[in-house]
Amino acid sequence: MIIMPEWIASLLEQFALIPRREFRVCSVPEGPEEHELERGIIYKEVRDGYPKWAHLLCPRCGEHIQIPLAGPKSWRITTDWLRRASIYPSIWQTGSCRAHFFIRKGAILWCAD
Numbered sequence: 001m002i003i004m005p006e007w008i009a010s011l012l013e014q015f016a017l018i019p020r021r022e023f024r025v026c027s028v029p030e031g032p033e034e035h036e037l038e039r040g041i042i043y044k045e046v047r048d049g050y051p052k053w054a055h056l057l058c059p060r061c062g063e064h065i066q067i068p069l070a071g072p073k074s075w076r077i078t079t080d081w082l083r084r085a086s087i088y089p090s091i092w093q094t095g096s097c098r099a100h101f102f103i104r105k106g107a108i109l110w111c112a113d
Contacts, residue, residue: 061093
Protein backbone atom coordinates (compact mmCIF):
# COMPACT_ATOMS: atom_id res chain seq x y z
CA MET A 1 0.00 0.00 0.00
CA ILE A 2 1.20 3.49 -0.84
CA ILE A 3 1.08 5.86 2.13
CA MET A 4 0.71 9.55 1.44
CA PRO A 5 3.53 11.74 2.80
CA GLU A 6 2.46 13.64 5.93
CA TRP A 7 3.00 17.07 4.38
CA ILE A 8 0.62 16.26 1.51
CA ALA A 9 -2.07 14.92 3.86
CA SER A 10 -1.76 18.07 6.01
CA LEU A 11 -2.04 20.29 2.93
CA LEU A 12 -5.17 18.46 1.75
CA GLU A 13 -6.69 18.95 5.23
CA GLN A 14 -5.88 22.67 5.17
CA PHE A 15 -7.79 23.13 1.93
CA ALA A 16 -10.64 20.88 3.14
CA LEU A 17 -10.08 18.38 0.38
CA ILE A 18 -10.06 15.54 2.92
CA PRO A 19 -11.64 15.50 6.40
CA ARG A 20 -9.42 16.58 9.27
CA ARG A 21 -7.91 13.65 11.16
CA GLU A 22 -8.38 13.70 14.92
CA PHE A 23 -5.57 11.13 15.25
CA ARG A 24 -2.60 10.28 13.09
CA VAL A 25 0.25 7.83 13.65
CA CYS A 26 3.90 8.67 14.19
CA SER A 27 6.40 5.78 14.53
CA VAL A 28 9.12 6.28 17.16
CA PRO A 29 12.05 4.06 18.25
CA GLU A 30 11.29 4.52 21.96
CA GLY A 31 8.43 5.76 24.11
CA PRO A 32 8.13 9.53 24.29
CA GLU A 33 8.46 11.43 27.55
CA GLU A 34 5.26 12.75 29.11
CA HIS A 35 6.01 16.36 28.08
CA GLU A 36 6.70 15.30 24.46
CA LEU A 37 3.20 13.92 23.81
CA GLU A 38 0.91 15.99 21.57
CA ARG A 39 -2.85 15.76 21.25
CA GLY A 40 -3.99 13.99 18.11
CA ILE A 41 -0.84 11.94 17.64
CA ILE A 42 -0.53 8.25 18.38
CA TYR A 43 3.11 7.42 18.97
CA LYS A 44 3.69 3.88 17.75
CA GLU A 45 6.78 2.57 19.53
CA VAL A 46 8.60 0.17 17.19
CA ARG A 47 11.70 -1.70 18.37
CA ASP A 48 13.75 -3.99 16.11
CA GLY A 49 10.93 -3.86 13.55
CA TYR A 50 8.24 -4.98 16.01
CA PRO A 51 5.48 -2.74 17.37
CA LYS A 52 5.63 -2.69 21.18
CA TRP A 53 3.48 0.15 22.56
CA ALA A 54 1.13 2.92 21.47
CA HIS A 55 1.21 6.19 23.42
CA LEU A 56 -1.42 8.91 23.20
CA LEU A 57 -3.09 11.59 25.25
CA CYS A 58 -6.64 10.93 26.36
CA PRO A 59 -8.94 13.05 24.16
CA ARG A 60 -11.07 13.92 27.21
CA CYS A 61 -8.65 14.63 30.09
CA GLY A 62 -5.21 14.68 28.45
CA GLU A 63 -3.75 11.88 30.60
CA HIS A 64 -1.05 9.68 29.05
CA ILE A 65 -2.52 6.39 27.78
CA GLN A 66 -0.10 3.58 26.98
CA ILE A 67 -1.43 0.43 25.33
CA PRO A 68 0.48 -2.76 24.45
CA LEU A 69 0.83 -3.75 20.80
CA ALA A 70 2.56 -7.07 21.59
CA GLY A 71 1.67 -10.01 23.78
CA PRO A 72 -1.47 -12.02 24.48
CA LYS A 73 -3.61 -9.05 25.60
CA SER A 74 -2.62 -6.51 23.00
CA TRP A 75 -4.25 -3.99 20.71
CA ARG A 76 -3.78 -3.65 16.98
CA ILE A 77 -3.10 -0.37 15.23
CA THR A 78 -3.52 0.22 11.51
CA THR A 79 -2.89 3.20 9.27
CA ASP A 80 -4.60 3.84 5.95
CA TRP A 81 -3.08 5.61 2.93
CA LEU A 82 -4.14 9.02 4.34
CA ARG A 83 -2.25 8.24 7.60
CA ARG A 84 -5.48 7.92 9.56
CA ALA A 85 -5.15 5.68 12.60
CA SER A 86 -7.49 2.88 13.70
CA ILE A 87 -7.01 0.96 16.96
CA TYR A 88 -8.69 -2.34 17.82
CA PRO A 89 -10.35 -3.02 20.25
CA SER A 90 -11.69 0.05 22.07
CA ILE A 91 -9.62 2.10 24.52
CA TRP A 92 -10.91 2.50 28.05
CA GLN A 93 -9.03 5.08 30.08
CA THR A 94 -9.23 3.60 33.58
CA GLY A 95 -7.54 6.57 35.22
CA SER A 96 -9.13 9.88 36.09
CA CYS A 97 -11.88 10.49 33.51
CA ARG A 98 -12.92 6.90 32.61
CA ALA A 99 -13.17 7.78 28.88
CA HIS A 100 -14.18 4.86 26.66
CA PHE A 101 -13.75 5.28 22.91
CA PHE A 102 -12.79 3.76 19.59
CA ILE A 103 -10.40 5.31 17.08
CA ARG A 104 -11.47 4.53 13.52
CA LYS A 105 -9.95 6.15 10.44
CA GLY A 106 -8.49 8.94 12.57
CA ALA A 107 -11.81 9.81 14.24
CA ILE A 108 -12.96 9.33 17.85
CA LEU A 109 -16.12 7.28 18.34
CA TRP A 110 -17.29 7.64 21.95
CA CYS A 111 -18.88 4.72 23.79
CA ALA A 112 -21.97 5.40 25.88
CA ASP A 113 -21.07 3.80 29.20
